[in-house]
Amino acid sequence: MIRTAFAALLLLATPAAAQELTPEQSAQVDRIVADALASTQVPSASVAIVRDGKIVFTKAWGNQGPNVPAATPDTKYQIASISKQFTAAGLLLLEDDGKLSLDDTIGKYLPGISGGATITIRQLLSHTSGLQDYWPQDYSFAAMESRATPQAILDRWAKKPLDFAPGSQWQYSNTGYVAAGMILEKVAGEPILAFLERRLFKPLGIRPVDQDLAVGKGYPTGYRRNALGPIRPVIVPGADWMFATGELAMSAPELAKWNIARIERKLLPAEDWIEQERMIRLTDGSPANYGLGVSLSQRGDYKQVSHGGAAVGFLSQSIVIPDARLSVVALVNGDFGNAQSTIANGIVSLLLPAAKAxxxxxxxxxxxxxxxxxxxxxxxxxxxxxxxxxxxxxxxxxxxxxxxxxxxxxxxxxxxxxxxxxxxxxxxxxxxxxxxxxxxxxxxxxxxxxxxxxxxxxxxxxx
The missing domain is CATH 3.10.450 (Nuclear Transport Factor 2; Chain: A,)
Structure with a gap:
């Protein structure tokens, strides 16, 4: 049934503002997406492409679930850990306001955390704190069926012995971003989403929502798969597990607008964009391949700023090549198959100028x-x-x-x-x-x- 629904909805998908892609390039994008969905059986995908700092292509394919009558690129998918760069940007803004320093130790704001006297906010944002990750699994565990609180997450995971001395290693830690979000709220004096709405989303003209609320009518259904078994709707986790570490649901074009701000060095002070994209060095001098909420790498001679997201039932990928003024966002409603990465990287390879190989x-x-x-x-x-x-x-x-x-x-x-x-x-x-x-x-x-x-x-x- 899913395959039949996919075929039917594929016919309904329509591109918007694609005039700056050639017909051949648009057809190739269609093939990249259709092949990725067909090979993985992920139900749907939504894509937004930025060229020369402008959104030139948006399109949705497939079955977004029973709560969405027809696939549309305006549907808001859970973007999970791509949200981390927004949390980091919020803390950079608070530093601009003179209300904190990223080099403050976290014990100044959150008592009782292991290593709180030495871990800095910067290390939380760069995954170099040593705090144990509370969700390294690629599935939701039993406790996630019930509501969480940020403090409960810190009490259970952030009071364990550190996995390493702060700054000495890189290890992805959602726990660190829960702590970062709590610091943001404490210093800002308001909930994190209210702060981000006021300082980032409203000026951008976008309307993301709390991913815990992105369920039901108008929102895509998340799907899971056990090995090569049938594709099933996920059990929606309890609220607040993704606080500050993956709290947002937004459409592909909305995320593309944020990527345009990065390319244009707008919205935030230019120094904040530079700081977010500055390579973190470990204590031995080696690169962490990470900045503040963003992954850093090279694609040929080009610097690439990217991040993926994994929520229960959803995967996402955002890639920005600032010097090429190019960005690709790919969102899918299946937490299996890696279609989002195949799609995003395939489109970037298609559109990135080859001269700098x-x-x-x-x-x-x-x-x-x-x-x-x-x-x-x-x-x-x-x-x-x-x-x-x-x-x-x-x-x-x-x-x-x-x-x-x-x-x-x-x-x-x-x-x-x-x-x-x-x-x-x-x-x-x-x-x-x-x-x-x-x-x-x-x-x-x-x-x-x-x-x-x-x-x-x-x-x-x-x-």
């Missing part, structure tokens, strides 16, 4: 293609492997790669899937391997540098 990354892509071809023959160049990778590619592994991949022949293409990123001391680069009848995903890790040895080279079916 990074020579080193082009060389690494060629290396990936050559090594894949060698594996198809069962003849990998072992001089390219680290000690761990050499152990992984034993005789059995090489034989399995040869026997399963060799018969497929030469692929139609092997292209980067997203931008490279650091993880565990290695550079992670992923690729999409396309054949006429199937698509594979290649996950690689390598030592840093143009000639870094391969730590992982793993081929899996595409999602």
């Amino acid at each position: 990074n020579d080193d990354e082009a060389w690494r892509t060629k290396l990936a293609r050559d090594f894949y071809a060698a594996l198809q023959k069962g003849e990998p160049d072992r001089s390219l492997l680290t000690e761990n990778a050499a152990y992984y590619f034993n005789a059995e592994t090489v034989r399995d790669y040869r026997d399963s991949l060799g018969p497929l022949g030469a692929p139609t293409s092997i292209e980067p899937l997203g931008a490279p990123r650091l993880r565990g001391g290695f550079v992670n680069r992923n690729y999409r391997i396309v054949y006429p009848t199937r698509t594979l995903t290649l996950i690689t890790y390598a030592d840093p540098g143009r000639d870094g040895k391969i730590e992982e080279f793993m081929v899996t079916p595409a999602s």
Whole structure:
């Protein structure tokens, strides 16, 4: 039934203000989205594209659920952790007002938290505080069926021993953003959403809502899936679990307006945008690949500012390439399949000018293609492997790669899937391997540098 509804609603979706995309580009966007939804069976997607600082394309596809008569890009999806950049922006504004400093220790505002005498607000916003994350799981646990309070979350998770000394490591922590939101409310003297409405949303001309209220008539239904089983509506969590860490529901065009403000350095003082996008350094000097509520990476020669979101039943992705004046927002109402990332990265790759392609990354892509071809023959160049990778590619592994991949022949293409990123001391680069009848995903890790040895080279079916 979901597949039938998807096919019917796909016909109803209509683009708005797409005149600055060529007909061919619009058709390619349609294919990127339709392929991602078809391969994952995620029910719907909503996309907004910004070019040259203007919204040039909005469209919704598929089944947004029984509470939305027809798919529309104005439907507000839960954007979850993309909300973190709004929380961080609110605290930057309070710093501009002279009411706090991001380098204040949090014990000044919230007594009783582990490490409160040393953790700073900046470390909360950059995920370097050491506070244990209260929701690392990709599912909602039993306690989330009941209402929460921010204080109860801190009492349960923020009073445990720190996972590491503040500033020494990067580890995603929703708990840290609950603490940040409580500080914002205490200093501002009003609820966080009221503050954000007054200082950010109203000036932008957008009307986000509390994601706890984005349920029922007019709002999309969130869906889940167990492995490859049937697609089912989610059980809506209790209220306030996402306080300050993922509190917003908004449409793709509304989020695009915020991204335009980032590109134009408007709404906030320019210094605040710069501060939010400043790379955080750990105590050993290594980059955290994160600023204040935003992920930072390179896409070729371009700086990329991005963030994803995961709520119960919803996934989202926002990508901004400030120097190219380009942004893509992709929102979906299924918390499985990773369609939102495939869509957003596919559209960015389609529209980002190719003139600034990074020579080193082009060389690494060629290396990936050559090594894949060698594996198809069962003849990998072992001089390219680290000690761990050499152990992984034993005789059995090489034989399995040869026997399963060799018969497929030469692929139609092997292209980067997203931008490279650091993880565990290695550079992670992923690729999409396309054949006429199937698509594979290649996950690689390598030592840093143009000639870094391969730590992982793993081929899996595409999602």
